[in-house]
Amino acid sequence: MTLMNAHQYRESLARRRPMKIYLDGKRLENPLEHPSVQASVNSVALTYELAHDPEHRALMTARSALSGETVNRFCHLHQSSADLIDKVRMQRLVGQRCGTCFQRCVGLDALNALFAATFEIDRKFATNYHERFRAFALAMESNDWIVDGAMTDVKGDRSRRPAEQSDPDMYLRVVERRADGVVIRGAKAHQTGAINSHWVLVMPTVALRDDEGDYAIACALPADAEGITYIYGRQSCDERKLGGDAASAIDSGSACYGGQEALMIFDDVFVPNESVFMDGEIAFAGLLVDLFASYHRQSYGGCKVGKGDVAIGAAATIAQLNGVERAAHIRDKIIEMNHLNETLFACGIACSANGTQLPAGNWFVDPLLANVCKQNVTRFPYEIARLLQDIAGGLMVTLPSAKDWLNPETAALLRKYLAGAEGSDPEERIRMLRLIENLTMGRGAVAYLTESMHGAGSPQAQRIMIGRLANVDEKKVYARSLAAHDDLEGVEAAIRTGLAGLRAAKAPAA
Template structure:
C-alpha cells in the first residue's frame, strides 16, 4: 500500500508508453514538455498534499476494504463526513493550484461504479461488484491516477447511439471472447488523461435495448495497445509565448484535455464492469454526474478565491481599492463564491447510503450547485474584468516587456501606483486574463454536463407534485382524484 508523493507520481509517468499527439506530432517527452508539465504539476499537488500534515485529514482517508490509510482520491465515501471532506479538500487544493487538478473525475467514476455494480448484481444476478472491488484494491494499493471517461463524441445529438451513421461515435463492444472484450470508439474532452495511469470508461447516456453494445464500463491503462490521445489546445500552448503571458505557468488554466481514440482495444474480463446491461447505463450516468456536480462549489470555490485575491490586488495596484463600488463588487464576488461552496456542502451533508453501503450525495442539491456554477463563475469573472480594467485584454507581450527598444515604454506606461513594480501589475493582469478567459469559462459551463442536463435532473428530483399539494392545502383547494 503506497501513497505516492508528487515526485513519485511524476516519475511513474515516465514508465508509461502513452501515445500522445499534439500539433500533428507524436510526443516523446511528455513529462518534461512545457505543453503538458503545468497539468502534471497540478495533478502532483493531489499527491503531495496527502503528505502535508496540515492537509492530510482531508486528502487522506482510511480504506473500508483494507483499513489502511490511502489518498482520498481513491476512497469510497463511507459517510456524509467523507462527502463533506471531499468538498473541503477540493477547495483547499484549488486554492493552491488556481486551476483544475484533474483527479476528481476518476474519483467520481470509482464511486459511481462501486454502488452501481452492486445494484446491477442485486437486480440482474451479474457478478460485477466483486470484480470492481478487486480493481479498487489495485487502485488504492498503487495510488494511480484514474481518468473518468464518460463523454462520447456523440455525432448527431438527435440520434441514439445505435442510430448514428458511424457506429463508433459512441464507445461500443465489437468482440467478446473467453478472455475479454474488444472496444472501439473515442472519449472526448478527457481531463488529465495524458498524465493519468488508467481510464475508467462509462457510457455517456441512458440506453435502450437496441443500444446494448454501447452499455459498457471498463478500465484500461492509458497506454494500452490501440489507445491514441490527441491533445487539445491549451492556454499555455504556442498562443502564449512567455511565462508571464500564460498567467499561471506553473499549473496551467484548465485540465489538459484530450480526445482519446480507442482503436479496437482489448479489455480482459477482470476489468469489465458493465457489458450489455443497458438498463443500468442511465443510473450510472446520473450517479457519476451527481458526484461530479457536487465538486464544483469546492474546486471552483477555490479557483474563485484566487480570482478574488487577484482582483483585490489589481484594485490595490490601480489605486482604486477604497472606492465603494469596488468594495461592493469584491463583496459580491465573495458572496457568490460562498454560495457555491454552501451548495456543495449542503448536497454532501444531505447525502445518504446506497444499498452497497457507499454514500451518495443529494442529487437535487448537487445539480443546483453545478447550475449555479454555470452562472456565478461568469458573474465573478465579469466583476473581475470590471475592476481590473481593459488592459488585461490589450497588454503587450512578455517579449515586449523584455525588449530593449520598447520595454522601457511598457514599464513606464503600464505602471499603476508608484509603489508597485510594473511587472507585478502585469503578472496579476495576466493571471486574471487567463483565469477568467474563454477556456476556463467553458469548463464551468460544460464540465460535468451542460446546464440543460442539470435542469432535466432538477425537474426530475424537484418533486413538483408534492409542491402542488403544499400550495393546494394552503389555498384551501380540496384534494381530487
C-alpha cells in the first residue's frame, strides 16, 4: 500500500513514458523542467506532503472501504456524511496552502461518480463494468495516483447535439470496436492537471439520445498512452514566472504554486476492455454526468473557500501596509468577505451533511444543495475579488516591474515613493500587491474566478438542476393548503391529501 510523499510523487511523474506535450508553440522534451509545469506540480505535490504532516494526516487520509488500508483521501470512496464533510475541509486546507488549483478534486469526483454509475449499469444490463471499475479504484488508491477527470468535450456548435455536429469528433466517441477493446477519437477541453496525472478517466459530457451510442463511452487510460496529445493552456501573466530570477519571482505574485489546464486530444487511442466502464449505454450517460457534476459542485465549497481565505488574508494585510486597517469601511468590507466565504463553506458542508448512501455503497452529496453551493461559487468569489481590489488600491495594476525595484538606478526612488504605512516594508507591500493582482487578474484568477464560473459547469447548468430538484409542486401544496383553510384540521388534511397526490403522480406506473 502506497501513501506517496511529495518527492515520490515527482519521481513517479518522471517515470512516465515520454508524452506529446506542446506549450507556447514548442514540444516540451522535459515537461517537468518547465517553470509553469513545475509550479503546477508543486500544487499537486502538496496533496501528498500534507498526508504525511502529523497535524493534517487524519484529515488528508481515510480508511479504504476496498482494502481496509490507509489511503490518501483524494483516492477515497466516501463511506459516510462525515467523509463527505472531511473532503470539503481537506479541500479548504489545501486551497489555503497554495492559493490556487491543486488539480486533484476532479479525479476524486470522477472516482466516486463512476463507482456508482457502473453499479447501476450492471444492475440494468448485467454487464461487468462495476467489477472492472472496482479493480481500477483499488489500483488508484493503492498506487496513490493522480487521475484526470476528462468530461468536457470541445462541443463545436453549441446549438447542435453530438450526433448533429458537422464534424463528429466534436464530442469524444468510439470509432472502432475490436474484440479486445475500443478505439476512441476526440478532444477534452480545459483538462485540469492532466499533464501532472498518472491516469485519465474519460466520461461523456451530456445526456445522450438513441443515435448517440458511440458517444456513451467511459474508460480509463494511462496519461502517457500512445495517441494522446496535450496542448498547454495559456494563462494571463504566465510569462512572469519564466525569468528564473528574483524580479520575476516577485512579479509573478506567487512564485511557488500554479494551476494547469490543457487541451487533450485523443487521436485514435486504443482502450483495452478491462479499462472500459461504459460503452453505448446511453441511458446512463445523464446519470454519470449528474453524479460527477454534483460531487464536483460540492468540491467548490471547499477549494474556492481556501483560496478565499488567502484573498481575505491579502486584503487585511494590504490594508495594514497601506495604513487603513482601522477604517470602519475597510473592517466592514473584510467582514463582508468573510461572510461570503463562510457562506460558500456552509453550502459545501451542508450538501455533505445531508448526504445519503448510494446503492453501490459509497456516499453521495445532496444534489440540490451541491448545485446551490456551486451557483453561489459562480458569484461570491467575484464579489470577494472586487472588495479585495477596492482595498488594495490602484497600485496593484500600475506598480513598476520588480526589475526597477531591484535596479540601483531606480531602487532608492521607488523605496521612497512606494512607502506605505509608517514603519512598513515597501517590498512586502509590493509583494502583497502582486499576490492580489495574481489572484484577481493573473494566473491565480484562473483558479479563483474563471474556474468558479465555468468549472463543474457554467451557471446555467446549476439553475437547470435547481429547477429540477427544488420540488416547487410540494411548496405549492403548503401555500394552497394554508390559503384555502381557516381551521387547523382543514390545513393538515389538505397538506396530507396534496402530498399523497404528488407521491401518487410520481410513482412509476404498475
